[in-house]
Amino acid sequence: MWDPKDALFAYGSLAAVLGMGTTSWLQDQRYGYVPYFLGLAVCAIYIASHRGLTREDRETFGLKQSAFAPVALSISLLAIYCILKYTPFDLASLVSGYFWLLSVVAVTSNVAVPIAAAAGDEWAERELIEVPLPEGVAEDKLTGAPVTSTPLTNAYALAGAVGLVAATADVALGHGNHTVNNFLATMIVADFLSLIGLGSFAAAGALLLGLLCYDAFWVFGSGYVFGDGTADSNVMMAVATSDSFQGPFRLLFPRFEDVLNPPPPGVIPFSLLGLGDVAVPGLLACLALRYDASRATDMRGRATAAAAAFMSAFDAAWEEADAEETKKTGDAASRANSLDESVADRAARAAEEAFDGAADALGDTASGEGGSGEGVRNMVVPRSMGGRAFFSATLLGYAAGLTTACYVNVVTGQGQPALVYLVPTTLGAVAYTAVRRGEVGRLMSYKEPERET
Numbered sequence: 001m002w003d004p005k006d007a008l009f010a011y012g013s014l015a016a017v018l019g020m021g022t023t024s025w026l027q028d029q030r031y032g033y034v035p036y037f038l039g040l041a042v043c044a045i046y047i048a049s050h051r052g053l054t055r056e057d058r059e060t061f062g063l064k065q066s067a068f069a070p071v072a073l074s075i076s077l078l079a080i081y082c083i084l085k086y087t088p089f090d091l092a093s094l095v096s097g098y099f100w101l102l103s104v105v106a107v108t109s110n111v112a113v114p115i116a117a118a119a120g121d122e123w124a125e126r127e128l129i130e131v132p133l134p135e136g137v138a139e140d141k142l143t144g145a146p147v148t149s150t151p152l153t154n155a156y157a158l159a160g161a162v163g164l165v166a167a168t169a170d171v172a173l174g175h176g177n178h179t180v181n182n183f184l185a186t187m188i189v190a191d192f193l194s195l196i197g198l199g200s201f202a203a204a205g206a207l208l209l210g211l212l213c214y215d216a217f218w219v220f221g222s223g224y225v226f227g228d229g230t231a232d233s234n235v236m237m238a239v240a241t242s243d244s245f246q247g248p249f250r251l252l253f254p255r256f257e258d259v260l261n262p263p264p265p266g267v268i269p270f271s272l273l274g275l276g277d278v279a280v281p282g283l284l285a286c287l288a289l290r291y292d293a294s295r296a297t298d299m300r301g302r303a304t305a306a307a308a309a310f311m312s313a314f315d316a317a318w319e320e321a322d323a324e325e326t327k328k329t330g331d332a333a334s335r336a337n338s339l340d341e342s343v344a345d346r347a348a349r350a351a352e353e354a355f356d357g358a359a360d361a362l363g364d365t366a367s368g369e370g371g372s373g374e375g376v377r378n379m380v381v382p383r384s385m386g387g388r389a390f391f392s393a394t395l396l397g398y399a400a401g402l403t404t405a406c407y408v409n410v411v412t413g414q415g416q417p418a419l420v421y422l423v424p425t426t427l428g429a430v431a432y433t434a435v436r437r438g439e440v441g442r443l444m445s446y447k448e449p450e451r452e453t
Helices: 004-020 033-054 063-086 092-119 154-172 178-195 201-226 235-240 276-329 333-362 389-412 419-437 440-445
Strands: 059-061 127-132 149-153 196-198 250-254 270-274 365-367 375-377
Touching (some): 004 178, 033 092, 033 178, 033 276, 033 389, 092 154, 149 154, 154 178, 178 250, 178 276, 196 276, 201 235, 201 419, 201 440, 389 419, 419 440
Parallel strands (some): 059 196
Antiparallel strands (some): 127 149, 250 270, 365 375
């Protein structure tokens, strides 16, 4: 289970960032969108990664599915672009309805978590009614049997009300309120990442590198192929800023009003970050956290096995010593007492050395100032707020990549495909951590069960 205090902290942090985005102080900062987008993205990834550890209904994709994803996304993006540009069909109502339903589901699924953490399981899991489900909508993940009904608990009823109000408000406001839009967008990406996972780091590398190429082409190259022959007419921006394709599929922040350099007429009044720029690196972060958890579980298993081996060896030593002493003196009691003290002392030293060695191999060594200078070694355990080396490295890589993308955007004055910067920094952070900790082989051999196709 996800620690309730940590869940409240994570969702509270997300609420705090959303609240900061409503203040005139942040909106008056020229680059206020940078910490705002970064805060929302990190909170969403953190929530999704930890929720994903507790969900049994996750789908895991392997190398083949991951390699095909950029092609499928390219076909979808081009199809939407062609519909918007070459047909009179108005996607606005269809897209708005789709995101309304998606928002309600995502908010309900997410908000139930902090409600349960705050109110306690006894109240949160109390069943109100049994909701019937149409046949074929859902199935039991363990047995494969169709699910015909699901209980509506207090937590999900309250969370569902929040989802209905928020999604309806977003439609009523014409998707123009950035706070409501961003709340729904972060809930959608967090729910997606908690449900969808990658089966290995090889699959993660294939997906991220493929989507880097996807993002770079549809931003930098598509204007020359499908637009008017310039990079500014790229397909990605045409779809993202279209009035007919509106919804919480991007993060928004009001543009800084520069009176000396006003934006051209008709430009969207928001800085934006696509949800793909959160979801794609987020898939790697979720996998990194699951790897951290597997590594800690493996360490606990090794420690348990070592303890059992020690006790077995010591039991044998006691029996042998007692037998020899009995033959000599006929009194085993004195020999057993002295042996107990000797074994206890040796076991303590052996345990200390073994765990220090394991910590030195898997954890960092830090020397305390003003102390003896000896290293303080910490076992790597994925508790709620610490011991997640690869997950933390991925988040740091994400922060570096997004900051770099924003910097290049400011310097060039052109929209940037964020994945071009996010993919190298996140993958690089994971690779560097694996090399530094001597876990390259274990990392590459790590695999999760794939979905059946």
